[in-house]
Amino acid sequence: MTQTLWIILAGAVVTYLTRIGGHLALSRLERVPPRLEAALDAVPAAVLTTLVAPALTTAGPLEFCAIIVAALVALRAGLMTMFFAGAAVLVAGRWLMG
Structure with missing residues (x-):
């Protein structure tokens, strides 16, 4: 192998x-202790940050726009809605740019 x-x-x-x-x-x-539950609740945000932060440093205007849209959607909606909103902006922008 x-x-x-x-x-x-x-x-x-x-x-x-x-x-x-x-x-x-x-x-x-x-029973899950409150501190452990709080730590487990923070895991998705921490993982998402580790994925987005490096991409943000090398992002072009379109990627930066998608991240901004995703961040704004995250203020009002859930994680999946945020992900799909950012992905939709990225896909639509790449399709429109050719």
Whole structure:
């Protein structure tokens, strides 16, 4: 096997173990402590930030516009609506620009 395939397989195994480990750890608790619940609620925003921040530093005008639209939508709507709004702006802008 190639090195790339080994890296992909290792990443899949680590991801699976992380997900199962978290589930097993939380299933042993009768009640999730408020601090842990707050930390878990912050995970989606943290992951999204780690994906968007590097792209923002190299973004062109169209990508920057999509990020602004997504941020504005996020003030009023949920995560999926924000994602689709930003993606729609990006796709429409790329289609219009040729």
